[in-house]
Amino acid sequence: MNWDQIAGRWKQVRGHVKREWGRLTEDDVDRVDGQREKLVGLIQEAYGIEREEADRQIRNWFSRL
Secondary structure (H helix, E strand, O other): OOHHHHHHOHHHHHHHHHHHOOOOOHHHHHHHOOOHHHHHHHHHHHHOOOHHHHHHHHHHHHHHO
16 A cells, blocks of 8 residues: 555545644544654644654554555
């Protein structure tokens, strides 16, 4: 699976995102709309972490899908 497939199935995947990053609100997840860079930024902001760490978390999550 690649990120384009995630973006295309965003409505199905959004529940997985909420479970992984519980601090993100429904509105946050809706705003991401499958865009990886937006997700990185929101995770970074919500958890107060560096961009590289947010990116690493997304890669790890993505590998488990």
